[in-house]
Amino acid sequence: MSSIYLSEQEVWRIRLVMGVMAAALVLLVLALADMQILRGHRYQTSLEEQSVRRIRIPATRGQLVDRHGICLADNRPDYGIAVYLEELRPARRQRLTAPMAWQAVQQVAAAIQCPPQVTPAQIEAHLYHRKALPLLAWRHVDQRVLARLAEAGTQLPAVDIVVDSVRLYPLGPVAAHVLGYVGSAEPEEDEGPGYDYSLPDLVGKSGLERRFEQQLQGQSGGRLLRVDVSGFMHDEIGFREPVPGDDLMLTLDVDIQRVAEQVLADTVGAVVVLDPRNGEVLAMASSPGYDPNILSPAISVADWSRLALDSRKPLLNRAVNGLYAPGSIFKPLVALAALEQGRADARTVIECPGYFEIGGQKFSCFMGEVHGRLTVQEALEVSCNVFFYQFGVQCGLDPIYQLALAMGLGQPTGIEMDAEAAGLLPGKIWKRRVRGEAWRDGDTCNLAVGQGALMVTPLQMAVMTATIANGGYLYRPQLIRGMRTPGATEFQRLPPALVRRFHWAPAHLALVKAGLRDVVQSPRGTGHLACLPDVVMAGKTGTAEYGPKGSGFKHGWMILFAPFDQPRYAVAMVLDEAVTGGSSVGPRVGRLMGEVLALNRVGESG
């Protein structure tokens, strides 16, 4: 470099310009490092927010099967036709207008000869809210329509068949109250965090479907879609397979369930059949019933008003939610309480003159009968009220109350049903609190014959029957026998749940059981109409008045267990309107047990 050309000043000025430029480039490098390295994740997040959509995919709901594996609740495919909007766009234009989509839908409609099930307004709404998803233009299409779609094939704009899952109850109304039903999930219940779109999901609305929602529902899967600037799907960047729900094996036996429902078919009432050896519910029926298929996936307005406005309340599961005064079927418990207390034994005799007076009140025997001198066994057989009035007064409230409490009255049994009714077991504290009065002997008399404020459910009575039948083992009634996780072949069995073991003196238990046997087997027994020729059974009838005194409304009851020596079935049946338990319910229980035992024989020989 020669100084002739270049002055000292020029050199440092050029160097300064160089320095300024270098500093500026370094500034850019640092600014980029700040954006890309230090704050990169934040830009990444906002980028994903604008271009990634999460879509929730519901899992296949678990099945419900009976104890022999017969399917009670299943899923069936429901075919629909969807239009892929993003493929309808002209190649160079980003936006798609609703009229263009409508035109495409009409083109498909002409080909499949089926009018579109969406309106232009709905298409507009879809383009606004759920643009990344295909437009479901037809739902519930049948095979013929699908065939026509396949024929038209490639000439149609971007359409595809989509399969949705619908809950199906193959046996229709069988066990409807136990199974419950499903409905579309409410959006606010369902919209999980982080999902941009939730596909419609089924959710249990009642019965086991609701109680085991968690297990049946499975784990929803998801899709990650990338959308372009106009909101249409660009590609799929992630997919998580949904995990199907668990299958449940019920304790119900479909054959017994069917018989139980047939027996009740023409009336209003409920019946529960338990296995006294483990508390498994073999049948639980409530009449009138309904077909849960009309409720899934959505019920029509007409069907709903028919079900909801029916005064006989077909949606009510009377077996666990129906509250009744037990009447005379409560007497075996009273007898047991008194015997265990030591106030009476097999030889105790009480005279029935047809009435009983206490505290100035006169209680008549049932239907004004005069029974004469009776032992405990005979009193059960003929269901003498006067005997039990006396018995009750002699033994006092406490033993009866304690045994009834231990038997689970006034509390839910703990069966796998939501909102089970607890019933009401009146006692001294209850009366003081609710009625503001002291407990009187008259109240004890009423309680001793299963009247007064006492309220029970048919299930509670079935549990009591089973506990007497099996000699004092109180099992929690059970509807679920096993569970099967997806992929597994075998159901994992659930063990029976013993709630309490009663240590009754064998002689006392035998005495009560003998009385109950005579109810059915003896010609003068109140339950003799239930008697079957080739099996010894034991039971108790009951007739409970309700409504205003003297109005004549009566519930009819019968509890029963069979066979007498080795009980395998414990039954409790109630009819909302009856003449007496023995005459109205007895024959039905007899028919039920006859058919159940016949089934059993077929099962054993086959």
Next chain:
Amino acid sequence: MIRSLIRQLRRLDWIMVVAMILLLGIGIAFVYSAGYREADPAGSRLCQKQMIWAGIGLLGFLVFALIDYHRWTHRSWWLYGLGLVLLALVFVPHIGLKVYGARRWLQVAGLRVIQPAEFMKLAAVIALARLFGRPGRNPRRWRYVIAGLLMVLLPMVLLIKQPDLGSALIFLPVLAAVMFVAGVPLRTLGLLAGLGSVLVILLLGAITLPPRLGWAETRTASWLKVIGITPYQRERILVFFDRDRDPLGAGWNKAQSQMAVGSGRLTGKGYLRGTQNSLGFLPRTVAPNDFIFSVIAEEKGWSGALTVLALFGVLLGRGLRTALVARDKTGRLLVTGIITMLFAHVFVNIAMTIGLLPITGIPLPLISYGGSFLLGTLSALGMVQSVYIRGDWV
């Protein structure tokens, strides 16, 4: 003759040439990526055009490198005058072509031919070098300072009218650098800078105050017309000062570009894997040209951005070194002007891509898609080489 040619070629600054060719290659690759859509040939068409322009540009580079730069500086007034005429022609109907609301192109028989702004930038730099570079010109005298100022203001006014505010503003750093190296006293430069700042503040005030004063839209609009700012430019400048202003309008490109750059992280998403561009969030009208850097930064991350900046650093550094070895003052100032012009483009473009400066529509030299600009840049670099070849180094 041929032997002299070879001797001249051997005197090229090969480090600079390599940096230049690497940047050209990066440009072609990312023009392809920016236009890339699955099953859409538009991307490769853009890329092919860019390759053809790169070939023509390299030819131009060689021609300008081999021709003695004095041939241009001696005819600087003609070139300058031609530049002004071309710049004025864009306003003549049927010759000037309006694209995206701005008259930047000259057309012949319906074909886009040239953006006169690119030619004008070069002509102005040559004229400035001549003005201050002739032996005996005393840079302390005000007449030369004022002549230089006018020489730059004239094309600036025409460019603002197009409107192309970004290109117009490029002239200011060029003028400042040339005058600074020419030896104009710091006092004079400081005075000019002060005056300029006052003008800019007044302009900003004129833009931002009317809404705060509660003026009606029509009154604001007529006021803007008086001071020569379009509503579009005003909006862009306001967006720069208020991040959340109008995120779907003028703020859109800025927000999307920042998201693209930031989400590139350290190593990027991979070539052709940038989603901002392929999903259309970065509009395809700007991705291959003004926002090419955000495509690079998204797909290659900070490391890719650093590579590009390093190559520019080499290019600019070698360029200014040429100023130090130039045989005469004219060459020195010519190189200073050209390199400053390139630097201004690089800095403004990247700074706007990452949100440090308002979106002004300045392309990135050697990388952005665009024929005129590529040809202009390569010709200018050829001139730098011409100075280098004839420079005073062993």
